[in-house]
Amino acid sequence: MDYLKIKLEKIPRIGLRYAPILKKLNLETVEDFLLHFPFRYEDYSERIEIADLQAGEAATVMGEISQSKMVRTWKKKMMITECFVSDETGTVRAVWFNQPYISDSLTVSKGVRLSGKVSEDRNGLFFGSPAWELSSRTPTNTGRLVPIYPETEGLTSKWIRWQMQNLIKYADALIDPLPENILKGLHLPKLSEAVKSLHFPKTLQEFELAQKRFAFQQIFLVQLATQKVKISWDKQNAVSMHFNEELIKKFVSDLPFTLTDAQRKAAFQILKDLEKPLPMNRLLNGDVGSGKTIVAAIASLNAIKAGFQVSIMAPTEVLARQHYESICKIFASYDINIGLLTNAYKLINNFEFPILNFESNQNDECLKIKTLKIQSKLEIKNSKLQSIKNNKLSKEQLIAELRNGNIDIIIGTHAIIQEAVKFKNLALVIVDEQHRFGVAQRAYLQQQISKINDGLPGKIPHFLTMTATPIPRTLTLAYFGNLDLSVLDEMPKNRKSIVTEIITHSKRKEIYDFVEKEIASGHQAFIIFPLVEESEKLTELKAATQEHEHLSREIFPKLSLGLLHGRLKSTEKEKVMQDFKDKKYDILVATSVVEVGIDIPNATIIIIEDAERFGLSQLHQFRGRVGRSDKQSYCFLFTGSKTTKAKSRLGAMEKTSNGFKIAEEDLALRGPGEFLGTRQSGLPDIAMEHLANAKLIEIAHDYAEQTLLDSPDLGNFPLLQKELGKFQANIHLE
Ligand code: ADP
Ligand code: MG
Numbered sequence: 001m002d003y004l005k006i007k008l009e010k011i012p013r014i015g016l017r018y019a020p021i022l023k024k025l026n027l028e029t030v031e032d033f034l035l036h037f038p039f040r041y042e043d044y045s046e047r048i049e050i051a052d053l054q055a056g057e058a059a060t061v062m063g064e065i066s067q068s069k070m071v072r073t074w075k076k077k078m079m080i081t082e083c084f085v086s087d088e089t090g091t092v093r094a095v096w097f098n099q100p101y102i103s104d105s106l107t108v109s110k111g112v113r114l115s116g117k118v119s120e121d122r123n124g125l126f127f128g129s130p131a132w133e134l135s136s137r138t139p140t141n142t143g144r145l146v147p148i149y150p151e152t153e154g155l156t157s158k159w160i161r162w163q164m165q166n167l168i169k170y171a172d173a174l175i176d177p178l179p180e181n182i183l184k185g186l187h188l189p190k191l192s193e194a195v196k197s198l199h200f201p202k203t204l205q206e207f208e209l210a211q212k213r214f215a216f217q218q219i220f221l222v223q224l225a226t227q228k229v230k231i232s233w234d235k236q237n238a239v240s241m242h243f244n245e246e247l248i249k250k251f252v253s254d255l256p257f258t259l260t261d262a263q264r265k266a267a268f269q270i271l272k273d274l275e276k277p278l279p280m281n282r283l284l285n286g287d288v289g290s291g292k293t294i295v296a297a298i299a300s301l302n303a304i305k306a307g308f309q310v311s312i313m314a315p316t317e318v319l320a321r322q323h324y325e326s327i328c329k330i331f332a333s334y335d336i337n338i339g340l341l342t343n344a345y346k347l348i349n350n351f352e353f354p355i356l357n358f359e360s361n362q363n364d365e366c367l368k369i370k371t372l373k374i375q376s377k378l379e380i381k382n383s384k385l386q387s388i389k390n391n392k393l394s395k396e397q398l399i400a401e402l403r404n405g406n407i408d409i410i411i412g413t414h415a416i417i418q419e420a421v422k423f424k425n426l427a428l429v430i431v432d433e434q435h436r437f438g439v440a441q442r443a444y445l446q447q448q449i450s451k452i453n454d455g456l457p458g459k460i461p462h463f464l465t466m467t468a469t470p471i472p473r474t475l476t477l478a479y480f481g482n483l484d485l486s487v488l489d490e491m492p493k494n495r496k497s498i499v500t501e502i503i504t505h506s507k508r509k510e511i512y513d514f515v516e517k518e519i520a521s522g523h524q525a526f527i528i529f530p531l532v533e534e535s536e537k538l539t540e541l542k543a544a545t546q547e548h549e550h551l552s553r554e555i556f557p558k559l560s561l562g563l564l565h566g567r568l569k570s571t572e573k574e575k576v577m578q579d580f581k582d583k584k585y586d587i588l589v590a591t592s593v594v595e596v597g598i599d600i601p602n603a604t605i606i607i608i609e610d611a612e613r614f615g616l617s618q619l620h621q622f623r624g625r626v627g628r629s630d631k632q633s634y635c636f637l638f639t640g641s642k643t644t645k646a647k648s649r650l651g652a653m654e655k656t657s658n659g660f661k662i663a664e665e666d667l668a669l670r671g672p673g674e675f676l677g678t679r680q681s682g683l684p685d686i687a688m689e690h691l692a693n694a695k696l697i698e699i700a701h702d703y704a705e706q707t708l709l710d711s712p713d714l715g716n717f718p719l720l721q722k723e724l725g726k727f728q729a730n731i732h733l734e
Helices: 015-024 030-034 157-173 180-186 191-199 204-234 245-254 261-275 292-305 317-330 383-387 395-403 439-450 473-480 505-520 537-555 570-581 616-623 644-655 659-669 683-692 694-710 718-728
Strands: 040-043 058-073 078-087 090-097 111-121 124-128 131-134 145-148 281-286 309-314 338-341 347-350 354-360 366-371 409-413 426-434 462-467 484-488 499-503 524-528 561-564 587-590 603-608 634-638
Touching: 030 157, 058 090, 090 111, 145 157, 157 191, 180 204, 191 204, 204 439, 204 694, 204 718, 245 292, 261 281, 261 292, 261 462, 261 484, 281 292, 292 309, 292 317, 292 426, 292 462, 292 484, 309 317, 317 338, 317 409, 317 570, 338 395, 426 439, 439 462, 499 505, 499 644, 505 524, 505 603, 505 634, 537 561, 537 587, 561 570, 570 587, 603 616, 616 634, 616 644, 616 659, 634 644, 644 659
Parallel strands: 090 124, 281 462, 281 484, 309 409, 309 426, 338 409, 426 462, 499 634, 524 587, 524 603, 561 587, 603 634
Antiparallel strands: 040 145, 058 078, 058 111, 078 090, 111 124, 111 131, 338 347, 347 354, 354 366
16 A cells, blocks of 8 residues: 555645645645655754843753742633743843653753743743753753744744644655665765655754755756757757947946946857857846846847847746836837737837837737827837837737747746747747746756747747846856856945845834834935744734834834735735835835846835845845935844854854855855754755755765766656656746
């Protein structure tokens, strides 16, 4: 009997009561459950002094019991065990409800260790039902890594741990997708062993080895995926475009600024790629504000003037519109037709001003044309467009304008490739990923792009993707596989640096006053805060709403505050961002979902609450939301944390504004036990740590190469093939 395939509802302690809840996490069978990994570990291993405790933080303290008593509340008929624990620096209270047996062990003058969340009431700070043990014992529940699982409404990590204990024995039946010779060669544990170690790490070494195994598996799959894409991409043809040096030189010299050396180099690399009859596959990696758009524009101009069409895609409508606006400005004096195409099939053809605005009808079948102001200096050179100006334009006609080549450059969301859009001669596709795009996502996108329908049979478009997440050089192979890379590691000169400051609770008021002053002078601010209980969606909603209410009522009663959180639909999120951009709010309160890449030049302040809970790279991304104009901008990192680790980590933000340096630092500082990324569950995050392991990456790269040589379609490795399929499924482009 295959125990792994047993449905969870058949498991006695789960049953019909919990199975539907687990299904929401996509867990249906015992196997699914076993592969539901902790997405982080509460690190109770760093003990702090009692005087340093802060309300709201999880912590471990050690001390001696100075008082212990049991009280019965007559109202609620509850037994409360109350203890006072002291170390050299102070005393803290701990309470447990309805666990009377605890008081037998917690007697005065015993040494104990407490781990848990610190709360505050009118009697001061206290631990509410903390994990505890006598300090003479080796730590198991406290002072160690405690796995925390992705939760859902109605299920706690504790419950999952408990069930896992019951089911872990079935892990032995798991079949390993990794070929045995590879595991042996690397001295890595089998899948079954590794699964057990991740759920119940006995020793740190055992846990790290398990982690390394999954990291290897992840990197190996990434390598397989990217190498497969590369093999098939490199077999294709593309149009070779003449590098119009004269045109580009003129364009560059007409810019209101001088290009940085990094921009020059990247543009040159791209233009050289476009000359080849092979499809480009290049990533332009540059920090926020490093000037990627102009590099993309140079490539586009060259392609358009060589007679081809270009498409620029962004993950959201707001970002697409933003690109559209900057491209319109950049090409204002060039005779280029620029279109904007988004999910709603809006098309605006524009040289300098919007002249046509096709709006989606209710039924989406027919698109109405609104003629906006036509300025006299604007010539409509395109007779076809003029002829349809006063008519209705169907979706088909709209596509026809792309089809017959009337539109030179089309900007939009990924909808462009997902819908049945046809082109006359699309020869360059630029994708602005903004955030870190997964390898699988990029592979999928490339596949779609190579299928784009146009009048260039046998040729696929050149492909340029742009990301604003600096990746340490040591990681590029792991992350990008065999992609060609151009890096903008240099900022345009005359950029004002963003004043960054770590703020402890006592200075809060001062900062709030400063925010009011800035807003009074017409600026806007972001306030970012982490989630209270990660991945608890309902809690996110509640926490976000509460935070927003608190700030609106008590701190900034005279200002208008918008709210952005992960529970909003993507169209709702876009509306909030747009409203903020349109200055309908003074302050945008947001969870970490705040749109990467959105340009709000008027925002000059970003406050990040509980900053220590974010990774450095993420903090740097947040900081990039401000400083997008010539106004002085500020980033305030609020923290209550007293641990030295957290402080030195945040200190890096004060010291440098170089995203690549921060990424390196982030990587270096993240020792075992600290995990990057709390968004996703399962393998990728667990593997993140080891992605820094250059040696492991090289090994994975070589093994992947060898494996694909042996079996190009992985036919000889059916389990691996299946795993790769899973890895590539579930692609979300946003
Ligand atoms: P990102 O890399 O984040 O996409 P953008 O392309 O949006 O950055 O550029 C940010 C701003 O910097 C834009 O206003 C752009 O015009 C300006 N910019 C780009 N390159 C330079 C440069 N070499 N010197 C000065 N300003 C520049
Ligand atoms: Mg950009």
